Amino acid sequence: MRILLQIFKNLSRTERWIFIAACLIFTTSSIFMAVDLLYRDTNLVPIAGGEYIEGLINQPTFINPVLAGSNGSDRDLIELVFSNLLDLAENYKVDEPRNSTELSLRGENNRTWNIRLKENILWDDGQPITSDDVIFTITTIQDSDSRSPLFSMWQEVKSERVSEREIKLILPETYAFFEATLKELKIIPKHIFGSVPAANFRLSDFNLEPIGSGPFKFLSFRKERSGFISEYQLIRNEYYFGQKPYLEKIVFKFYQDEEELIKAFNSGVINGFGGLNQKNLGKININHQTFEIRMPRYYAIFFNSYSQDVLKDKNVRLALNYATDRKKIIEKVFDNRALPVEGPLVAGMKGYAAEIYPKENFSPEKASQILEAGGWQSNPEGIREKNFDKQVKRLEFDLTVPEIPFLVETANLIKEDWLKIGVKLNLIVHSPQQINDEIIKTRNYQMLIFGNIFGNGDSPDLYSFWHSSERFYPGLNLALYENKTADTLIQSIRKTLNDSKRQTDLSSLQSIIIQDYPAVFLFSPHYLYVSKNWLKGFDERFIPSSSGRFQSIEKWYIKTARVFK
Numbered sequence: 001m002r003i004l005l006q007i008f009k010n011l012s013r014t015e016r017w018i019f020i021a022a023c024l025i026f027t028t029s030s031i032f033m034a035v036d037l038l039y040r041d042t043n044l045v046p047i048a049g050g051e052y053i054e055g056l057i058n059q060p061t062f063i064n065p066v067l068a069g070s071n072g073s074d075r076d077l078i079e080l081v082f083s084n085l086l087d088l089a090e091n092y093k094v095d096e097p098r099n100s101t102e103l104s105l106r107g108e109n110n111r112t113w114n115i116r117l118k119e120n121i122l123w124d125d126g127q128p129i130t131s132d133d134v135i136f137t138i139t140t141i142q143d144s145d146s147r148s149p150l151f152s153m154w155q156e157v158k159s160e161r162v163s164e165r166e167i168k169l170i171l172p173e174t175y176a177f178f179e180a181t182l183k184e185l186k187i188i189p190k191h192i193f194g195s196v197p198a199a200n201f202r203l204s205d206f207n208l209e210p211i212g213s214g215p216f217k218f219l220s221f222r223k224e225r226s227g228f229i230s231e232y233q234l235i236r237n238e239y240y241f242g243q244k245p246y247l248e249k250i251v252f253k254f255y256q257d258e259e260e261l262i263k264a265f266n267s268g269v270i271n272g273f274g275g276l277n278q279k280n281l282g283k284i285n286i287n288h289q290t291f292e293i294r295m296p297r298y299y300a301i302f303f304n305s306y307s308q309d310v311l312k313d314k315n316v317r318l319a320l321n322y323a324t325d326r327k328k329i330i331e332k333v334f335d336n337r338a339l340p341v342e343g344p345l346v347a348g349m350k351g352y353a354a355e356i357y358p359k360e361n362f363s364p365e366k367a368s369q370i371l372e373a374g375g376w377q378s379n380p381e382g383i384r385e386k387n388f389d390k391q392v393k394r395l396e397f398d399l400t401v402p403e404i405p406f407l408v409e410t411a412n413l414i415k416e417d418w419l420k421i422g423v424k425l426n427l428i429v430h431s432p433q434q435i436n437d438e439i440i441k442t443r444n445y446q447m448l449i450f451g452n453i454f455g456n457g458d459s460p461d462l463y464s465f466w467h468s469s470e471r472f473y474p475g476l477n478l479a480l481y482e483n484k485t486a487d488t489l490i491q492s493i494r495k496t497l498n499d500s501k502r503q504t505d506l507s508s509l510q511s512i513i514i515q516d517y518p519a520v521f522l523f524s525p526h527y528l529y530v531s532k533n534w535l536k537g538f539d540e541r542f543i544p545s546s547s548g549r550f551q552s553i554e555k556w557y558i559k560t561a562r563v564f565k
Contacts, residue, residue, distance in 0.1 A: 043563060046537065048236075050558030051249040055261045055270040059229050059254060063210045063218075065186035066140050067201060069149045070436065072275075073254070075547040080234055080250065081124075081212035082186040086179070087242065088129060088213070090118045090165075110497060113169040113178070114162070122239040123189050124217035131167045135159045136190035138169075145198040152474065153181060174495045176502060180459035187213065212237075215245045215554055229254055246537070246557035265530065272531030274549055277405060278334045284530060291529040293549070294542045296349050297453035298341040299407070301399065301414070301520040302478040308446040310393055315374045317517035322367035323421045324414060324520050327360070333409050338525040343514045344462055345506075346524045348542065351460035353507040356514065367421045371395070376422070384422035396424040400445040402432045407449055410522065441473045443480065449522075450478055456544045460506060463490050466513060479518035486512050534558060 058073045065082050068074040121129045138159045141148045158170040171178060192211050196204055208229075210218055216234035223229050232252040236245055253270055255261050262283050264270045281290065301320075305311040326340040342361070345352045376384040376395060384395040401411045408429060415425040425447075430439060439445055452465050464470050467490050470477035489509040496502040529549055531538065537555040540548070 044560050045563055046246050046557035047559050047561045048244070048246050049248050050246070051251060052247050052535065052556065052558065053251045053253060053269070053271045055253050055255055055264050055273040057255055057257060057261065057275075060208065060221075060232060062202065062207045064188060064201070064204075064207045066137065066146060066148050066150070066188055067207065072546055073252075075545070076550065077210075077232065077234075077252070078186060079214070079547040079550045080216045080553060081210050081214045081218065082188070083213040083242075085115065085134060085182045085185045085187060088117050088121060088134075088187060090116045110178070111171045111174055113171075113182075115167045115169065115182075117165040117167075118241060119165065121213065121241045123191075123211050123213055124237045124239050125211050126239060127189065127191055129187070129189075129213055130164050131161050132164075133187050133190045134167050135161055136194060137185070137187045140188070140193070140198055140201070143198040146201050150185075174497065176494055176497055177456075177459040177461045180456040180461075184455055213240070215240050215242065216250060219249070243554045245554040246559070247553070272529065272535060274527065274529040275546055276528040276530055278337045278525070278528065279405070281335070281528065281530075287533055288530050289533050289535070291531075291538060291540065292337055293527040293529060293540050294339070294348055295453065295524070295527050295546070295548075296346055296456070296544060297451055298346050298524045299410075299449065299451045299522045300341070301522065302448045302450060303519060304443060304445055304447065304480055306443070306480055308397060310395065311397075311446070313374065314517060315370050316376075316395070319367040319370040319374075319421065320418065320423065321517055321520050322361060322363045322370065323418050323423065324522070325362045325417050326522060327362065328417075329410055329413055330523055332413065333406050334523070334525055337528065338523045341521040341524050343510050343521055344466060345460055345510060349454065349460055350458045351503060351506040353503075353510050356507060356511045358514070364417070364421050371421065378422050382419075382422055383424050394424070395422060396426070397446050398426045398428050399447045399449060400435070400439055401427055401429045401449050402435045403429050404432060406525070411449055414520075440478065443472060448478055452476070452478075453545060461494060462509065463494060466490065466509075481513070481516070481518040483512060483516060486516075536560075 056073050056076065058071055060073045060077055061071055062068050062074050063077045063081060064074075065078050068078055115134070117129065117131060117134070123129055138154055138157065140146050141150045141154045142157075144151065156172040160168040160170070162168050175181070189211050192206055193201065193204065201207075208221060212218075215237055217237040219233040219235045221229055221233065222231040230253065232254070234250045234252075236248055253264065255264060258277060258280060261270070261273050262280060265273060265288075266283075266285055268286075276290075303311045303317060310316060330336055330338045330340060339347055340360075342357045347354065371384055374386070376386050379385050379394075385392050399411055399415070401407055408427075411425075411427050415427060418425055428445075435448075435450070439448070440450075454460065464476045466477060466479075466481050466486060467475075468477070468482040468484075468487050469475065471480040471482065486509055489505050489512070493502055493505045493509065496505065527543065527546060527549070529538070529540075535556065535558065537552075537557045538549075539555070540552065543549055543551065
């Protein structure tokens with residue numbers, strides 16, 4: 001160093017500047033070469049750590065898969081805290097093995113399922129998960145005192161303990177979609193709930209402080225003096241048997257409505273949220289990423305001909321289908337973030353028979369011609385009417401609508417369209433809770449705009465939506481649809497193990513329902529998820545339900561590091 005300083009002192013002023021410039025060039029070049037080497041010979045990879053904060057609407061009430069109903073917050077937390085039976089299984093044999101697991105299917109016509117659990121799997125409190133937990137979960141669901149929403153699905157299934165890790169399930173009859181049912185069955189711990197009478201399950205503190213087996217576990221929650229739960233925290237479950245998630249913690253903050261959610265996101269209080277109304281996307285004023293995700297769901301106007309006998313006329317139902325402009329609804333209400341739906345399955349679902357679905361059947365001219373041919377004439381008010389044995393009946397209907405913005409807007413557009421062909425709609429708007437608790441239970445509507453969602457896009461079981469035995473509560477046949485041929489096909493589809501035969505029956509069933517016009521099928525909205533740009537690993541394109549956005553939570557990450565290739 002002294003020698004260099006001596007040489008530097010002996011240089012002329014010009015030579016010194018040249019020397020300094022050369023050193024700067026050398027240093028800069030070295031830095032650029034080092035950076036280039038770093039980026040060329042290394043990869044950016046996710047590492048563990050970080051906290052993600054999501055906003056939710058609705059309070060959690062039962063974070064318990066045996067009790068949870070339609071509450072979205074409950075289902076979201078359950079998805080993260082509990083594991084389904086097939087994830088807990090060591091192996092199962094299906095056409096396409098899932099996660100190198102295999103479930104043995106034995107017995108005549110796949111009525112007997114022998115399930116072997118993985119070895120050394122634990123609850124998040126460190127206790128072992130055994131076949132006793134599986135049987136306890138099923139028998140609790142089957143106990144009417146538990147009032148489980150899953151009761152009807154499991155009431156006739158027999159469960160037997162074979163060993164500490166093996167269970168035998170015996171179905172009363174062949175059910176082709178039972179694998180999907182097992183995917184939806186999340187197991188609860190017997191050592192926590194075993195001493196609690198089924199009738200008292202809803203009183204247990206463990207419904208808000210659960211012990212589970214999922215990728216995350218309960219840490220804490222914050223409750224305001226009013227009783228409102230404002231925050232709920234989960235941390236990574238160190239006992240989780242699957243791939244450990246990168247995220248260390250997930251925090252949920254709860255809000256009253258979407259306006260509050262958007263405000264919290266814009267101010268940086270939360271990092272993301274799902275289920276955004278397409279109309280509100282423009283209200284987000286910070287950098288973000290938006291994911292458009294498809295789901296196996298659709299909305300329709302269901303006709304109740306028991307309440308309004310004019311709807312028994314197939315031609316009236318056909319005319320109302322022709323008078324409905326789905327394309328306009330999707331453009332105006334969803335900004336084209338939805339798919340048109342013309343029948344009981346949604347494009348992309350297994351079993352969807354694209355060739356039998358009408359492509360675009362909006363034609364108010366045809367609708368008017370059909371009504372004219374049926375003897376429906378316009379009165380001075382412009383509303384069509386017809387004489388029936390000296391009794392005049394008008395094409396005027398009450399449409400019951402859940403108080404959800406996109407459904408109310410949709411109903412108003414349809415009201416305008418139908419009025420152009422001489423059909424008057426009176427909109428009756430109720431809260432979603434009132435729709436579920438009162439209107440649907442009693443089938444007290446002439447027409448109802450509502451949604452059907454399939455628990456799994458791979459399992460097109462139409463029984464609960466379209467079989468005649470489901471016309472009244474607790475069934476979900478909202479159109480009170482009754483067709484003997486359709487009933488026979490639905491039963492055949494449920495029992496047929498041959499894929500080709502099942503697809504043939506599914507195609508026939510879809511064709512029958514479409515041609516009967518028991519409803520005006522409308523649209524399948526995309527599920528919108530919004531997050532900060534720094535969230536990585538979220539890459540869902542199709543999810544079975546809104547809580548399915550967490551189905552690959554182990555891939556989400558925030559922190560990264562560089563490693564050599």
